[in-house]
Amino acid sequence: MVAAPPVAEATGVTKRFGSTAALLEASIRIEEGQTHALVGRNGAGKSTLVSILTGLQAADEGAVAFGGEPAPRLTDRDAWRRRVACVYQKSTIIPELTVAENLFLNRHDRGRGGLISWRTVRERARELLETWSVDVDVRVPAGDLDVEQRQFLEIARALSFGARFIVLDEPTAQLDGAAIARLFARIRDLQRQGVTFLFISHHLQEVYEICDTVTVFRDARHVLTAAVGDLPRAELVAAMTGEAAAEAGAARSGPPAGAATVLAVTGASLPGRYEDVSFQVRAREVVGLAGAANSGRIEVAETVAGLRAAADGVVEIDGVRPAPGSVPAALAAGVGFVPQDRHHQGYVPRMSIADNGTLTIPDRLGRAGFIDGRRRDSFARSMIGKLAIKTPGPELPVSGLSGGNQQKVVMARALANDPKLLVLVNPTAGVDVRSKEFLLAKVEEIAESGAGVLIASDELDDLRLCDRVLVVFQGRVVAEIPRGWHDHQLVAAMEGVDLDG
């Protein structure tokens, strides 16, 4: 007897966006009734594979098949929906409409005269949710449901189209522990009823808890597929990160004994983001805050910079306590800040380099609120020189610069007030290799000159220059790793895996 064809299979799939390949000859084979994990670091090609598997994008090369048959045309949404459904991280529930209507959107039951019979719609919605054991009142607006209930709703809706293969794109990202347990119970339940799952997660322990098979993607390629039980954790992490990279360079000597504390965070909590975070940064010290995308590390850094206010706890900068949640207070206390996303928070694209670089220090540029253009430009010129920004002059709008040079302008702004504490969030995201090296060297230089540095990032290269790295996992600082770590050691900690366990 021939084995049943796989529920879904992609073979030799390549997808390019411009010059970068999001997927290169990637393949995946998902057997019926399994829960199949897809893991990989950011940019490994997971999301692209999902959008190709769910018919949102066409592959440049390669083929997708469901149950042995070739995939339907992209325009035939109904055919796709009968084969595969995806619960995206971004909800496709319409909050203003009731649960019942969300389930039967655009396929309402009609009564006499072609009008919608709300009674029938509600009854069928109730039946559907009962079939799949989802306990939600179908009459409430879907916006009143919590994240967990909405996920169940989306799963139930997917099943109601007839799909028995469901992609879950990081379903646990926004759930707490108890909700994750309930979600897993449901997945096991549905699996027993013949539903196949493709489970995408950043948390490896979840893969070991719920999945049968795991596929690893790295740098747009398929790396391995194995039964979860046969794959030790260390090997899985090694497959995700590639060969263990070279030992971290120990160029800097670290803070001298007795260096002053420039940042002290004590018992800081922000419900839903981070809990009971305490740490210190000394002068001439570089401290990393590592963690996955939703770990809460960014929020901690933003709290220090005054973008957020902690609900609990104290942030003390160089001996003073700036008013919580006030950026001007943080600036005055001596914080320089490179925000998470330069496009959103970093610069004003149409303003000149000079204006952007001096946004934080108008009081140094002139008296009584007036700005002395010449002083501003000379200040900007010195910044351009110090940070090697490639530009014809300080009057060029920032939008005309390359990504790396834009980030240097943001860095210039952070350094404009001679900070005692430099806070950087993903400082090298989306910049080329050379700018990256330059920026990181600059950070070391700042630290050498006597400032404390806090880097919140998940890029290993950013964290390599830190004297110590604090690992944040689900809102808590779970580990402190001194300089000289191996890549897989840090990645495992960020993913919440205990390598020895």
Added chain:
Amino acid sequence: MVETSTGTAVTASTPAEDGPPPRAGGRRIAFARLRDLALIPAIIVIAVVGQLVSPVFLRGDNLLNVLQTMSEIAILVLAQTLVLVVKKMDLSLESTVGLAPGVAAWLTVPVGAGHGLGLLPGGWSVPVTLAVGVLVGVVNALFIIRFGLNGFIVTLGMLIVLRGILTGISGGQTFFRLPGSMLYLGTTQWLGVPASVWLCLALFAVGIVVLGFTSFGRSLYAIGGNVDAAKAAGIRTDRVLWIVIVTASLLAAVAGLLLSGRLASVASAQGNGYIFTVFAAAVIGGISLNGGKGTVFGAFTGILLLYMIQNVLTLAGVPAQWIGALNGAIILIALALSRVTGGKVQD
């Protein structure tokens, strides 16, 4: 419906489970439905106050008078409601109110009387009015949907252009001696009630049924609530948007026809400034400017409340010069009231 049948948890499949999360309570539902009727108490209060101010207020002919004066602008509120539910805006409606009958008058009014050209026989006036409405809608939709421009700015431009065209063709004057077919709807009475009132109520009834009980109507809410989700559900969003924008302009043309008929003229400023009242009525009636929320019935209560208050003020002998200031104040107070009854921050 028996509450207990849905109250029992059916999720207890694994012993390790912490039990189902707390359910959104039944009170929420009742509240959502009440939001639709939120203005009814206010309307009753105004009716009582009106009766105290003047015994004329609750008499049939006065109420009919209120309904007739609001009928044209109420149709605009209906049109704007459709557009707001899909998360767009149409400011140009108020200019369409003037331009659509204006063009019809321009083409049909005989030479000699004002700027009429007398090119077409009088029977053409109604079809021309409606055609102009459709044409304006098509132009709006072309800019907004086909070229992906911001609806607010597009229709702001259209508002100015259309008003300018009307001023141009009329020479800034008023068209009189309109053909009989244009006057009919604005002047006739059916069963002792003005035809415009019947028409207005009928259009609202159709609006309530379409938006509440048809797939097409519900797709408006889906698009306004989350356009990506609507697309994912197989709704042809662009087509629905086209229909909504063109229908809104067509309704504005109908409103213009009723207004011209009632006044037996088309002034070059006809409809000028209406759009503010229209938006106010829609928002007071519970329509969200952020799309996907509100009902046609709510919108109707919104405009009804505004006009009842105006009528009471008139009956109370408030000087006409003060009506404008009071109107603005009423809008603000009504908004504040609906914020209190609606309970949520308005967006």
